Amino acid sequence: MPEAPALSRAAAPSISAATGNLDLIRPQPYTTWAPQVTAEERATLRRELEQGAVLYFPSLKFHFEPGEERFLDARYSDGKSKNINLRAGDTAVRGAQGTQQDLSDLYKLIRRYADSSESLIRTLFPEYIPHMTRAGTSLRPSEIAGRPVSWRKDDTRLHVDSFPSNPMLGKRLLRVFHNIDPASPRVWRVGEPFGDFAQKFVPKTHGMWPGQAALMKLLHITKRKRSEYDHRMLQLHDLAKADLDYQRDVPQQEFHFPPGSTWIVFSDQLLHAAMRGRAMMEQTIYLEPQAISDHTHSPEAVLARMLGRPMLLS
Template sequence: MLSDRIVVLDIDRWDAPGIAHDNRAVDDLEQGKVLYFPRLAFPLDAAETALLDPALVDPKRKNISLNARTGVLTGVAVEDARRDAIGALVRRYYEATRALLARLLPGYAAHLHSPTTSLRLHRIGTWQPSWRKDDTRLHVDAFPSRPTGEQRILRVFNNINPHGDVRRWRVGEDFGGLAARYLASIPRYNPAAAWLLHKVGVTKSRRSEYDHLMLHLHDRMKADADYQREGLQQSIDFPPGSTWICFSDQAPHAAMTGQFMLEQTYLLPVDAMADPGRSPQRVLRRQMAALHG
């Protein structure tokens, strides 16, 4: 069991009064743990609850997303007043997460950037992705077309299901042990190939060695049926009205059941961490040096 990978915090307000100087949350996050807030709800009014309809999602997209910096909303299938209402809902969630993180993780607050807010309306299992996009398989996050380089991926999730359905996750082992399991089998980084992928528009920026390793680690995990079945992991149910936070590029996770969720993504520079040495970037660098000299 990996019970120490889930840390329960008794906070029930997004402005989180009285915790601005508590560094334990930062320490737990940087160890790759999941912070779980069982009483931190994001209440919806009746009009917002009426928006929880998968038919409002563009069939070509998995989710509805807001770029909070530019205000661009994508993935909405309608052009009537419901589109504006959805935009207002996801922006309200973005603002709530900013308020929470400013209190909970004050050392990060000024450095968080590239906010993307996602409204996930499909029930897990009804969207049929390829195995690489199948998030019911344990994985760490890595983006094929959007290299992150020296940035961390911090995510804030909230279960807004109005029918009482839990969102079940599997959470896996420490990142260092995970990387050691697969690193020797990953092909070496080719800078010329990374340049070409960017040149022809496959990636939005040039993949670093870290991005290369993480994409292969992501794929190795998802393709390994024995690991998915027998690797170190635990299940946890996140009920409606609960929130959880993790560095999703470090904490192995899989979403198994549930429907209706809000999710906020931020990027954080590695150098803005309290201990950059704990980042996947530095862990992989050390392991690669030990492996190849």
């Protein structure tokens, strides 16, 4: 793919006049990380999430322990990574700098958020429990706006998440976000449903040539053999970010997540862009595809229908 043009200030995405009826934010009343939820409420939450909505919890706050507020300062980031992160199973954070006490306290903070997020998912979606794996947890202490990055890494452009070196082989990306900044909102744009997005860009994608997946694994370009699903999803990520007309004109909705709010999305399905915000926490959970109750809207199902074959064969 040719190098994409930069998003100049004049070309920066804005809310199109054609976006009036797009409403993907679903407010929820729950205020604890293990709320009391009826079976009917769980069914509604699961249906809306799997159809591509944002489950938004305006009053679900993650609380600092005394002294942890200091980690809102970006000086605790090592400057090499965009976030301070904790991999599942690790006993120390990555991407951070500070004293041994600082690093220990950061670990406790991020681990507590990981535990809280998993508790929330287990409570709201008990059907997911046999199929879910906790992945990375991160604290992102730096302002998004104005960060100098390449167009592929520019998350202020609408995109669906896909990993170049870490093929998911159909596992879904379920994410729990929290605006931990005490003063400023986290500003997102969300775009049209995945099916509409795919209709525009899937015809521009291409499959892998014979032996490509094995060669990429052999050369350590990928951690495992890439499926056609991963191959197409990565192209969709890049095609959307590279198309400035699409970024400007696609039906989209801007939403300000206030301080202390939480939201849950399938980030491989929801077109999203983070526009402004200084401090956020995020938990990723890998979900096996069989956990999804309604496959009509899942990215793999959409691609399989359009291309006329299963996407998860390598």
